[in-house]
Amino acid sequence: MDLKTLGMVAQEPLEKDKGRKFSPIVFERHQPGDEDIMFDLKYCGCCHSDVHACENPDGYKPTVPGHELAGIATFVGSKVKNFKVGDKVGVGCMVDSCHDCEFCEIGDEQYCDNGSTMTYGGEPKHGRAGTQITRGGYANKMVVHERFAIKIPESMDLKYAGPIMCAGITVYDPLKHWHAGEAHVKHIGIIGGGGLGHMGIKIAKSMGCEVTAFTTSPSKVEHLKGLGASKVIVSTDEKQMESAKRSQDLILNTISADHDVMQYQPLLRPNGNIVQLGLVQRPHTVPQVPLLMNRNGICGSLIGGVKATQEIVDLCAKEQIFPDVKVVPCSKVDEIFNELQHKSSTVQRYVFDISTMEDFHKERSDKVQTA
Amino acid sequence: MDLKTLGMVAQEPLEKDKGRKFSPIVFERHQPGDEDIMFDLKYCGCCHSDVHACENPDGYKPTVPGHELAGIATFVGSKVKNFKVGDKVGVGCMVDSCHDCEFCEIGDEQYCDNGSTMTYGGEPKHGRAGTQITRGGYANKMVVHERFAIKIPESMDLKYAGPIMCAGITVYDPLKHWHAGEAHVKHIGIIGGGGLGHMGIKIAKSMGCEVTAFTTSPSKVEHLKGLGASKVIVSTDEKQMESAKRSQDLILNTISADHDVMQYQPLLRPNGNIVQLGLVQRPHTVPQVPLLMNRNGICGSLIGGVKATQEIVDLCAKEQIFPDVKVVPCSKVDEIFNELQHKSSTVQRYVFDISTMEDFHKERSDKVQTA
Numbered sequence: 001m002d003l004k005t006l007g008m009v010a011q012e013p014l015e016k017d018k019g020r021k022f023s024p025i026v027f028e029r030h031q032p033g034d035e036d037i038m039f040d041l042k043y044c045g046c047c048h049s050d051v052h053a054c055e056n057p058d059g060y061k062p063t064v065p066g067h068e069l070a071g072i073a074t075f076v077g078s079k080v081k082n083f084k085v086g087d088k089v090g091v092g093c094m095v096d097s098c099h100d101c102e103f104c105e106i107g108d109e110q111y112c113d114n115g116s117t118m119t120y121g122g123e124p125k126h127g128r129a130g131t132q133i134t135r136g137g138y139a140n141k142m143v144v145h146e147r148f149a150i151k152i153p154e155s156m157d158l159k160y161a162g163p164i165m166c167a168g169i170t171v172y173d174p175l176k177h178w179h180a181g182e183a184h185v186k187h188i189g190i191i192g193g194g195g196l197g198h199m200g201i202k203i204a205k206s207m208g209c210e211v212t213a214f215t216t217s218p219s220k221v222e223h224l225k226g227l228g229a230s231k232v233i234v235s236t237d238e239k240q241m242e243s244a245k246r247s248q249d250l251i252l253n254t255i256s257a258d259h260d261v262m263q264y265q266p267l268l269r270p271n272g273n274i275v276q277l278g279l280v281q282r283p284h285t286v287p288q289v290p291l292l293m294n295r296n297g298i299c300g301s302l303i304g305g306v307k308a309t310q311e312i313v314d315l316c317a318k319e320q321i322f323p324d325v326k327v328v329p330c331s332k333v334d335e336i337f338n339e340l341q342h343k344s345s346t347v348q349r350y351v352f353d354i355s356t357m358e359d360f361h362k363e364r365s366d367k368v369q370t371a
Numbered sequence: 372m373d374l375k376t377l378g379m380v381a382q383e384p385l386e387k388d389k390g391r392k393f394s395p396i397v398f399e400r401h402q403p404g405d406e407d408i409m410f411d412l413k414y415c416g417c418c419h420s421d422v423h424a425c426e427n428p429d430g431y432k433p434t435v436p437g438h439e440l441a442g443i444a445t446f447v448g449s450k451v452k453n454f455k456v457g458d459k460v461g462v463g464c465m466v467d468s469c470h471d472c473e474f475c476e477i478g479d480e481q482y483c484d485n486g487s488t489m490t491y492g493g494e495p496k497h498g499r500a501g502t503q504i505t506r507g508g509y510a511n512k513m514v515v516h517e518r519f520a521i522k523i524p525e526s527m528d529l530k531y532a533g534p535i536m537c538a539g540i541t542v543y544d545p546l547k548h549w550h551a552g553e554a555h556v557k558h559i560g561i562i563g564g565g566g567l568g569h570m571g572i573k574i575a576k577s578m579g580c581e582v583t584a585f586t587t588s589p590s591k592v593e594h595l596k597g598l599g600a601s602k603v604i605v606s607t608d609e610k611q612m613e614s615a616k617r618s619q620d621l622i623l624n625t626i627s628a629d630h631d632v633m634q635y636q637p638l639l640r641p642n643g644n645i646v647q648l649g650l651v652q653r654p655h656t657v658p659q660v661p662l663l664m665n666r667n668g669i670c671g672s673l674i675g676g677v678k679a680t681q682e683i684v685d686l687c688a689k690e691q692i693f694p695d696v697k698v699v700p701c702s703k704v705d706e707i708f709n710e711l712q713h714k715s716s717t718v719q720r721y722v723f724d725i726s727t728m729e730d731f732h733k734e735r736s737d738k739v740q741t742a
Contacts, residue, residue, distance in 0.1 A: 102555065103641055111641030111665060113617075177642075177666070184473065246484075261659075270474055270482030271548075273668060280659040287654040288632075288647050291671030294482060295548070297644060298669045300662030 001038070001075065003028040006357045007064045007139030008333055009369055013057040016341045021054070021334045022138075024361040025064060025369040029143040030130030037149050038075040039089045041354040043327070044068055044137035045162030048195070048256075051340045052279075053121060062369070066137030067093040067119040068162025070152060071354070080146045088152035090313065091137065092165030093303045095119050095148050096129040107307035109148075137162075138333070140357045150309055153317040163195070163323040163349040164316050165309050171200035171252055172312040173304025174275040178250050181207035185249045188212070189267055191235070192254035193220050193227075194345030196277055199323055200252050201227040203312070206319040212248060214264070241267070246294075248272055257344050258282035261298055265290055273297040325351045330360035372409070372446065374399040377728045378435045378510030379704055380740055381425040387712045392425070392705045393509075395732040396435060396740040400514040401501030408520050409446040410460045412725040414698070415439055415508035416533030419566070419627075422711045423650075424492060433740070437508030438464040438490040439533025441523060442725070451517045459523035461684065462508065463536030464674045466490050466519050467500040478678035480519075508533075509704070511728045521680055524688040534566070534694040534720040535687050536680050542571035542623055543683040544675025545646040549621050552578035556620045559583070560638060562606070563625035564591050564598075565716030567648055570694055571623050572598040574683070577690040583619060585635070612638070619643055628715050629653035632669055636661055644668040696722045701731035 009025035032038045045068030054063050069091040076083050083089060094116045097104050101113035109116050116122075117129045120136030128145040152161045171190075179185045181204075188209040190200040197213070204211045205228035213229035215221070221232045233240045248267045256278025262285065264274055273296065286298055304312075316322065326348050328336060336350050361368065380396035403409045416439030425434050440462040447454050454460060465487045468475050472484035480487050487493075488500045491507030499516040523532045542561075550556045552575075559580040561571040568584070575582045576599035584600035586592070592603045604611045619638045627649025633656065635645055644667065657669055675683075687693065697719050699707060707721050732739065 106555065108641065108666075184477065261657075270479065273670075276659050276662060278659070279663065283656045283658040285654045286632075286657045286669065288649070288651040288671060291647060291669070292650065292673045293671070295479075295672050296670065298657060298662070299644075299667065300659060300664070301666050302663045 001031065003031065003141070005029050005139050005141040006361050007135060008330060008360060009062050009064050010054040011062045011369060013060045014054045014337060014341070017338060020367070021337050023367040023369050024364050025371060027135065027371045029141055032075055032077055032143045034077040034079040035128070035146050036077045036143055037073050037080060037083050037089055037146055038141065038143045039071040039073045041069055041071040041137060041140050041142060042158045043070045043162055044352045044354055045166060045325070046336055046340070046350040046352060047166050048340055051337055054337070055341070061121070061133060063121055064135035064138050065120050066139070067091070068166045069119070069137035069142055070158040070161035071142065082151060083146065083149060088154060088156070088158055088161070090150040090152045090161045090165050091119060091142060091144050091148060092150060092169060092309050093119055094306070095122065095134060095144055096124065096126045098126050099147070107305040109305045110303050138352065140354050148306055150306070150313055152313060156313070156317045159325055159327055159351050160316070160322045161313065162351055163325060164313055166303070167195045167199045167323060167349065168203065168312045168316060169304035169309045170277055170301070171196055172203050172315070173308050174252060174277070174301040175204055175207060175250070176308060177301065178273055178275065180204055180250055181209050184271070186210055187247060187249045187269070189214060189248035189251035190229070190254065191251060191264060192345065193224050194254060194347055195323070195349055196254035198227055198347050200254065201229050202321045203315070206315060206321060212244065251275065252277060254278060256280060260284060262286060262290070265296060268294060268296050270294040270296070273299050276300045324348045327351050327353050329353055329356035331356065331363055372402065374402065374512070376400050376510050376512040377732050378506060379701060379731060381434045381436070382740060384428040384431045385425045385708060385712070388709060391738070392708050394738040394740050395735050396742060398506065398742040400512055403446055403448055403514045405448040405450040406499070406517050407448045407514055408444050408451060408454050408460055408517055409512065409514045410442040410444045412440055412442040412508060412511050412513060413529045414441045414533055415723045415725055416537060416696070417707055417711070417721040417723060418537050419711055422708055425708070426712070432492070432504060434492055435506035435509050436491050437510070438462070439537045439722070440490070440508035440513055441529040441532035442513065453522060454517065454520060459525060459527070459529055459532070461521040461523045461532045461536050462490060462513060462515050462519060463521060463540060463680050464490055465677070466493065466505055466515055467495060467497045469497050470518070478676040480676045481674050509723065511725050519677055521677070521684055523684060527684070527688045530696055530698055530722050531687070531693045532684065533722055534696060535684050537674070538566045538570045538694060538720065539574065539683045539687060540675035540680045541648055541672070542567055543574050543686070544679050545623060545648070545672040546575055546578060546621070547679060548672065549644055549646065551575055551621055552580050555642070557581055558618060558620045558640070560585060560619035560622035561600070561625065562622060562635060563716065564588070564595050565625060565718055566694070566720055567625035569598055569718050570692070571625065572600050573692045574686070577686060577692060583615065622646065623648060625649060627651060631655060633657060633661070636667060639665060639667045641665040641667070644670050647671045695719045698722050698724050700724055700727035702727065702734055704731070
C-alpha cells in the first residue's frame with residue numbers, strides 16, 4: 001500500500017509578513033488497520049486556528065496544519081462498517097480519543113477525560129492515530145479510524161465539507177446542547193457575522209429558530225438578513241440594543257477579539273445562556289447579580305463531537321446550507337496565511353484544492369522536507 | 372371577616388447597633404376573594420435578606436418583612452380547590468405574578484415577564500395581592516391567592532416550613548433546573564455550609580446525588596459529613612482542591628461574601644455548571660478559555676417557582692429533611708437583627724413564634740403604628 005504523502009509544513013513558527021512560510025514535506029501515513037479508512041484528499045479548509053497554531057513559538061514543532069479534510073476513500077479496512085472505497089469522507093478536528101470515558105460514551109470526544117488527539121499537532125496516545133505527532137490535512141492523503149471519519153453525503157460538493165466540520169459544528173454543537181429550536185429556546189441571537197456567525201444564522205434558522213444577528217457594521221445588515229436573520233441589531237446603536245433587551249433565549253457569541261461579554265447579558269431572557277465560542281484572551285468582568293436575577297449563564301463551547309459533526313454535515317446537505325468558500329491552489333498558502341495574520345475574522349473560508357499539491361511541491365522543490 | 376392584623380414594622384432603615392429597630396403595627400389585610408386563602412400565622416422564618424431589605428435606605432418605605440410564612444387556614448374562598456379550613460398553609464417569597472407570560476406558564480414566576488410581586492415590599496400590580504405595598508409574615512394573619520399558597524403536609528411541624536420555602540427552594544430549584552440526579556449529573560458540589568449549604572447537602576443527597584461539600588473551616592468537616600456529604604474538601608487546602616479537580620457535574624455556590632468564582636471552575640467536569648446563589652457585590656474576573664475547553668458555565672439562580680416550592684416541601688416531608696431552626700419569641704427581633712447584621716452566614720435559621728406577637732405589641736404599646 002502506498003502511504004507516501006505530500007504535504008505542506010510550517011517548519012518554524014510563523015512571523016507576520018516574514019519570508020516563506022510553508023515548505024513541501026514528504027512523509028508516510030501510518031499503515032491503515034482493519035478499522036481504518038485511507039482517503040485521497042480533494043480539499044482542505046484553512047481555519048484561522050491553523051494560523052494561530054503555526055504562530056505560537058512555545059514548544060513549537062514542525063506543523064502540517066488542516067482539520068477540515070475532505071476526499072475519496074481509497075481503502076477501507078475489513079471491519080469498517082459504514083464506508084466503502086469511492087465514498088466521500090471527511091475528517092474534522094479530532095482523529096482519536098480514549099473511547100472509554102463518560103464523554104466519549106455520550107459523543108463528546110472533544111472533552112475526553114483522557115484527552116482527545118487533535119487532527120494535527122496531537123499526541124497519538126490512544127493507539128488509533130499512528131505513532132507520531134499527528135499531521136493534518138494540508139496533505140494529499142489521510143488515514144483515519146472509522147469512528148472519526150465523517151460520511152459526506154454523495155450530493156454534497158466536497159469543497160464545502162471541510163468548513164462544515166469546523167465552523168459548522170462549532171455553532172451546531174452549542175445550539176444542540178442548549179436545546180435550540182425546542183420549546184422556550186426559539187429566539188437565538190448570533191453575535192458576529194464572520195465564518196462562525198454566518199453559519200450560525202443559517203443553521204439556527206434551519207433548526208426552526210427565529211434568529212437575531214448582532215453586528216457592529218451597519219453595512220452588513222442586509223447581508224445578514226439575506227442569510228436568514230429575521231432581525232439585525234447594530235450593537236453599537238444603544239437604542240437598537242435597548243429594543244432587544246430580554247429577547248433572546250440563547251446567544252452564540254462568535255467574537256474572538258477582546259470584549260465585554262456583559263454588554264450582551266441584558267439581551268437574554270430568563271433561563272437564557274450566552275455561549276462564548278472565541279478564544280478571547282482578556283478575562284471578562286462578570287457581576288453576579290444580573291445572572292441571579294434572570295437565571296442566566298455565561299458559558300463556553302469547543303467544536304463538537306463526531307456524532308454531532310455527522311449530524312450537521314447531514315443537515316447541511318439536506319437543507320443546502322453551505323459555507324462561503326473560495327477554492328485556492330496550495331501555492332497560495334503563504335499569501336493566505338499573511339492575510340489571516342492581519343484579520344480577526346472573515347466570512348469567506350479559503351479551501352485548498354489538494355489536486356494542486358504536486359504543483360506546490362514542484363514549485364518549491366528546492367525546499368522539500370522529508371520525515 | 373376580621374382582617375385586623377398585628378405585625379412588626381421597621382419604620383426607618385435600620386442601622387447597625389442603633390436603637391429600637393421594630394415597632395408594633397396594626398393593619399388590615401385585604402378582603403379575601405373567591406380564590407384566596409386566609410390563615411393565622413404560627414411561625415415566620417427570619418431570612419438574612421429581611422435584614423438587607425430593612426437596611427437599604429434607597430427609597431425606603433416602612434417594611435413588615437418575612438417571606439417564610441406558615442400557619443393554619445381560617446378561610447378558603449369558594450373557588451379554592453386544594454385547601455380547606457384547618458389545613459396547614461405556607462407562603463414563600465412571592466404572592467403574585469402576571470399568570471400570563473411564558474415564565475408564569477412554566478412555573479418560573481420568579482422570572483415573570485411582568486414582574487412578580489414579592490411577599491413584602493412588593494407592588495401589587497397584578498390584582499391578587501391587595502392594593503398596597505405588600506406586607507410580609509412578621510404578622511399574625513395573611514391573605515394569599517391559592518396559586519401562591521403552599522400546602523404544608525400534615526406530618527410536617529410548621530416551624531420547619533418557612534425556611535424550606537426560602538433556603539430549601541433556593542437550592543432545590545437549581546438542582547432541578549440543572550438536572551441533578553439524572554445521568555451524568557450525579558456529582559454535586561456544595562460550596563459553603565451555612566443555611567443554604569446545609570439544606571443543599573441534604574436535598575442533593577435525597578435526589579440520589581453524591582455530594583461533595585466545600586468549606587473553609589476544617590472544624591466543620593465532620594458536621595458536613597453528618598449532613599450527608601460523602602466527601603468534604605477544605606477549600607483553603609491546595610492539595611485537597613487539586614484532588615477534587617474535574618470531579619463535579621454541578622456546583623452550587625452559596626457564598627455571599629465577595630470571592631473569586633474561578634477558584635472553583637477547575638472542580639467542574641466538562642458540561643458542568645457553577646450556579647451562584649448569593650448576592651455577591653464584587654464582580655468576578657472570568658477568563659473565557661477554561662469555559663470553552665470544558666463547556667462550563669457560570670450561572671446564577673434566584674429562589675424558585677411555586678410548583679417547585681411545593682415539590683421541595685413535599686420532598687422534605689417525605690425524606691424528613693428539616694432545616695436547623697431555633698424558635699424565638701417576637702420580642703427578640705431587635706436582638707436577632709443585630710446579630711445578623713454582623714454575620715454573613717449562619718446555619719441556624721431563627722423562626723419567630725407568631726403566638727408571641729400579642730406580647731410584642733403589649734411590651735411596645737407606647738410605639739404602636741397603625742396603617
